[in-house]
Amino acid sequence: MEFTKMQGLGNDFVFLDRISSSAEDSAEDYPQLARKLCHRQFGIGGDGLIVVLPSKVADARMRIFNSDGSEPEMCGNGIRCFARYIYDQGLIISDPMLVETGAGILKLKLFIKEGQVQGVQVDMGEPILRADLIPVLGEGEPVIGQSIEVSGEKYLFTAVSMGNPHCIIFVEDFSSLDFERVGPAIEKHSLFPRKTNVEFIQINSPREITMKVWERGAGPTLACGTGACASVVASILNNRTERIVTVQLPGGDLFIEWGLDNHVYMTGPGNYVFKGNWLGL
Numbered sequence: 001m002e003f004t005k006m007q008g009l010g011n012d013f014v015f016l017d018r019i020s021s022s023a024e025d026s027a028e029d030y031p032q033l034a035r036k037l038c039h040r041q042f043g044i045g046g047d048g049l050i051v052v053l054p055s056k057v058a059d060a061r062m063r064i065f066n067s068d069g070s071e072p073e074m075c076g077n078g079i080r081c082f083a084r085y086i087y088d089q090g091l092i093i094s095d096p097m098l099v100e101t102g103a104g105i106l107k108l109k110l111f112i113k114e115g116q117v118q119g120v121q122v123d124m125g126e127p128i129l130r131a132d133l134i135p136v137l138g139e140g141e142p143v144i145g146q147s148i149e150v151s152g153e154k155y156l157f158t159a160v161s162m163g164n165p166h167c168i169i170f171v172e173d174f175s176s177l178d179f180e181r182v183g184p185a186i187e188k189h190s191l192f193p194r195k196t197n198v199e200f201i202q203i204n205s206p207r208e209i210t211m212k213v214w215e216r217g218a219g220p221t222l223a224c225g226t227g228a229c230a231s232v233v234a235s236i237l238n239n240r241t242e243r244i245v246t247v248q249l250p251g252g253d254l255f256i257e258w259g260l261d262n263h264v265y266m267t268g269p270g271n272y273v274f275k276g277n278w279l280g281l
């Protein structure tokens with residue numbers, strides 16, 4: 001089975017190209033494939049599986065599966081890699097590029113130099129702030145400064161959805177955080193009926209934050225695009241930053257703007273790692 005491995009700031013994905021497949025989704029068990037292909041020892045290794053599919057309403061359709069086989073609505077780092085992949089395959093029909101995702105049809109702008117995609121800006125749409133739509137058990141819109149308890153310790157969080165749910169917690173200093181224990185406990189906390197991604201944020205200045213992420217269905221990753229967007233929205237809602245922010249992640253920087261049109265714009269890279277044939281069928 002042919003595959004391409006790509007990464008956006010170290011958030012890595014196995015790509016399967018099903019753009020010309022007429023069987024489409026029906027024949028393949030993507031959740032099981034995701035678990036096998038993403039396995040770091042027995043498979044190719046990745047935080048997720050991305051399937052490139054045809055679309056009737058956009059240039060192409062992206063499905064993403066976490067390494068545990070669950071299917072989230074969206075993936076910010078994945079969609080930048082996806083854009084580069086379909087550009088290189090000559091599959092773009094529109095400008096801006098349109099990609100159908102579980103979070104709707106998103107518009108993407110490609111930065112191209114000498115025929116090579118140097119970076120991608122994604123219009124991530126409007127953040128979802130209503131508790132019942134995120135979803136989080138809580139009141140109101142937005143959900144700011146709500147308390148969550150993990151093994152007797154209380155944390156204050158802000159909840160934001162970028163199509164997928166995020167729980168954002170501001171910390172003074174990462175060294176005092178028991179990330180490996182608190183991250184998974186919040187991911188599966190009963191306050192989040194569809195589980196959640198968890199972002200811990202340190203504010204460096206009104207234009208720069210540092211983020212550590214525990215992803216739903218994948219655990220610790222080097223970057224999360226939707227998480228960076230949700231974290232900037234949370235930082236602005238909490239009056240901690242301005243509207244244009246650099247997000248420092250373990251895998252590199254993302255540039256996020258929450259525009260006055262209420263849309264969130266994410267700019268960053270998408271890169272190839274290698275192509276190959278998976279023989280583990």
Ligand SMILES: N[C@@H](CCC[C@H](N)C(=O)O)C(=O)O
Nearest residue numbers: 072075076077164224225226
């Ligand atoms: N790494 C991604 C998000 C992938 C999905 C996430 N784990 C979820 O379950 O919602 C990104 O870059 O946004």
